[in-house]
Amino acid sequence: MSSQAEKHVVIVGAGFGGLKAAQELAGSPVRVTVVDRQNHHLFQPLLYQVATAGLAPGSIAVPIRGVLSKQDNARVVLGEVVGVDTDRREVALRDGTHLEYDWLILACGAKTSWFGNDQWAEHAWGLKNLRDALSIRERVLLAFEAAEREPDAATRRKLLTFVVIGAGPTGVEMAGAISELGRQVLVGDYRNIHPEDIRVLLVEMADRVLTPFEEELSHSAQRQLEDLGVEVRLSTRVEDVDADGVRLS
Ligand SMILES: Cc1cc2nc3c(=O)[nH]c(=O)nc-3n(C[C@H](O)[C@H](O)[C@H](O)COP(=O)(O)OP(=O)(O)OC[C@H]3O[C@@H](n4cnc5c(N)ncnc54)[C@H](O)[C@@H]3O)c2cc1C
Structure with a gap:
């Protein structure tokens, strides 16, 4: 003692x-x-x-x-x-x-950086703690519920469009997991949602995903994401985020 x-x-x-x-x-x-x-x-x-x-x-x-x-x-x-x-x-x-x-x-850790755009936090989530994770989960699942009841196909697709900003390890994992969840898990449970209604975009300012890793690994990760149905947008900046959507460069 x-x-x-x-x-x-x-x-x-x-x-x-x-x-x-x-x-x-x-x-x-x-x-x-x-x-x-x-x-x-x-x-x-x-x-x-x-x-x-x-x-x-x-x-x-x-x-x-x-x-x-x-x-x-x-x-x-x-x-x-x-x-x-x-x-x-x-x-x-x-x-x-x-x-x-x-x-x-x-040893207090780090907090999400919005790269000088703190106002985006009102419409998007970081992923640093359980509260963030549960907010994202709720938002994703509620989007599927809303889409299931939406008769208009264009509005349904809008409800099922998910944008992940930043293709570091967290963004890559999130984009892949949302696409997998939507296309392989949830889609079977809904009557009015079809795989082609679901759109997951991964937006990255650099010219490849996972920039801290070797190029070969970046390309492999990108191929795997695309196989999961993720649209990878490279060399693309996010210019604004508001309640209606994300404006890309
Ligand atoms: C989504 C995500 C995925 C990741 N994936 C990987 C991975 O695959 N591989 C990898 O190596 N790393 C990964 N990381 C990084 C890794 O998790 C972090 O580097 C690591 O958690 C940092 O540890 P830390 O002890 O510095 O801080 P943290 O783990 O953030 O811990 C900080 C602690 O301090 C507490 N705290 C903060 N402020 C106060 C205060 N004022 N008073 C009292 N308590 C306070 C917090 O509650 C928290 O418990 C990932 C990080 C995230 C967010």
């Missing part, structure tokens, strides 16, 4: 970074406190599966307390850090309490 005399390490964030730091300190003569505003660690790489109804939220979220339960020198605090006072060596939590530290590790 740890004692009050030992140095106190406060870790903000129980993502991969924060948990790894905490686990590396197991057995060290320090007290470790992991603070997170959520009670669960989220496996972000599979968020797209939740967003496309392939997995339930609980499949990719594990309780932080459970992960650290066997680590005697670690404790978990549920709370949102709203400030750090480096002179006093304490972090402030939203509930008005403070935690003193000797060492502080900030």
Whole structure:
């Protein structure tokens, strides 16, 4: 067991970074406190599966307390850090309490960048947390419901047009999964929706998908997306997003 005399390490964030730091300190003569505003660690790489109804939220979220339960020198605090006072060596939590530290590790992750177009957030979603994933899932499933009841074919196709912006790993996975969900899973459950009604566009400013990877892999990924029915639009900028749609360059 740890004692009050030992140095106190406060870790903000129980993502991969924060948990790894905490686990590396197991057995060290320090007290470790992991603070997170959520009670669960989220496996972000599979968020797209939740967003496309392939997995339930609980499949990719594990309780932080459970992960650290066997680590005697670690404790978990549920709370949102709203400030750090480096002179006093304490972090402030939203509930008005403070935690003193000797060492502080900030592992708060990242948030979605709208590349200077924050107003787009009103009409589109990022994919960083379960709330985002569930919003996308709801929107996709409700679009199918609306399309099923829509007698006009053109309006039906409009309802079933999905635009994914950005062909990095997340965009590629999302576009492929939406197309697969629509064409291979949902279409059989609806009477008035046909595979050709469903349109998934993946828009990318660069001249290939998955730019951090080798060109050969980009081309292979693009072919696989096209086999799934995704329209890949390369060298194309998104100029505006509003309630009616997306304007492309
Ligand atoms: C959709 C998606 C798919 C991905 N796919 C892959 C992949 O296939 N392979 C791969 O290697 N990487 C992938 N990544 C990237 C990888 O998930 C991230 O690099 C990794 O999660 C970052 O870990 P982190 O600990 O820095 O932050 P995070 O995992 O984001 O954790 C940050 C934690 O800090 C908490 N927090 C934030 N602010 C506060 C605050 N003020 N107070 C208290 N708590 C706070 C949050 O609740 C969260 O639990 C993917 C990411 C996304 C979004």
